[in-house]
Amino acid sequence: AQSVTQLGSHVSVSEGALVLLRCNYSSSVPPYLFWYVQYPNQGLQLLLKYTTGATLVKGINGFEAEFKKSETSFHLTKPSAHMSDAAEYFCAVKGLTGGGNKLTFGTGTQLKVEL
Amino acid sequence: EAGVAQSPRYKIIEKRQSVAFWCNPISGHATLYWYQQILGQGPKLLIQFQNNGVVDDSQLPKDRFSAERLKGVDSTLKIQPAKLEDSAVYLCASSSLTGANVLTFGAGSRLTVL
Numbered sequence: 405a406q407s408v409t410q411l412g413s414h415v416s417v418s419e420g421a422l423v424l425l426r427c428n429y430s431s432s433v434p435p436y437l438f439w440y441v442q443y444p445n446q447g448l449q450l451l452l453k454y455t456t457g458a459t460l461v462k463g464i465n466g467f468e469a470e471f472k473k474s475e476t477s478f479h480l481t482k483p484s485a486h487m488s489d490a491a492e493y494f495c496a497v498k499g500l501t502g503g504g505n506k507l508t509f510g511t512g513t514q515l516k517v518e519l
Numbered sequence: 520e521a522g523v524a525q526s527p528r529y530k531i532i533e534k535r536q537s538v539a540f541w542c543n544p545i546s547g548h549a550t551l552y553w554y555q556q557i558l559g560q561g562p563k564l565l566i567q568f569q570n571n572g573v574v575d576d577s578q579l580p581k582d583r584f585s586a587e588r589l590k591g592v593d594s595t596l597k598i599q600p601a602k603l604e605d606s607a608v609y610l611c612a613s614s615s616l617t618g619a620n621v622l623t624f625g626a627g628s629r630l631t632v633l
Contacts (some may be wrong), residue, residue, distance in 0.1 A: 436620055447624030494561055508577055509561030
């Protein structure tokens with residue numbers, strides 16, 4: 405069964421600073437990988453996804469993530485944080501067959517952006 | 520397009536009472552999901568429907584939780600009787616058959632069990 409581990413339940417950055425949210429996955433086959441964002445009292449919104457092809461994936465709001473098979477990682481980055489980026493971010497993995505075909509989420513990272 | 524609609528947004532009940540949540544997915548989306556999100560945790564899949572059939576309910580506590588999607592459109596998730604540990608946000612999501620990797624989530628129904 406696949407799983408994801410998000411390092412750091414809380415991350416704090418200054419406005420304008422680099423955002424780095426870490427995600428490592430465990431899967432017996434190359435998985436599909438996702439980042440979702442959740443603003444307070446709202447549902448999850450897809451930021452970006454990796455399925456096949458280019459390993460550097462660009463998403464909405466200036467975020468991007470790189471699939472690194474050798475490191476089993478899919479870290480989320482943004483060059484310059486904005487106050488509106490404050491939210492909870494979830495990494496998720498989806499296998500391709502059988503019981504691994506469902507979306508499995510990490511425990512989330514709360515991003516705080518300070519002035 | 521209209522998003523995934525869920526109701527009620529908030530519900531407070533006593534333990535051992537029952538509660539039902541409703542979800543209307545995006546029009547044309549064949550697949551519907553119910554997730555449970557406990558505070559401090561990531562969402563956990565409870566049940567997945569494709570049209571009106573169940574694809575995966577392996578993590579649904581069937582002694583107290585039930586869900587249906589009778590006409591392959593909207594869905595109801597019921598908890599009876601509720602326990603304290605059922606306090607969570609219940610998220611509904613949907614996806615199309617061609618875009619199965621992209622789930623669209625509703626705003627969720629927050630349940631508090633006292």
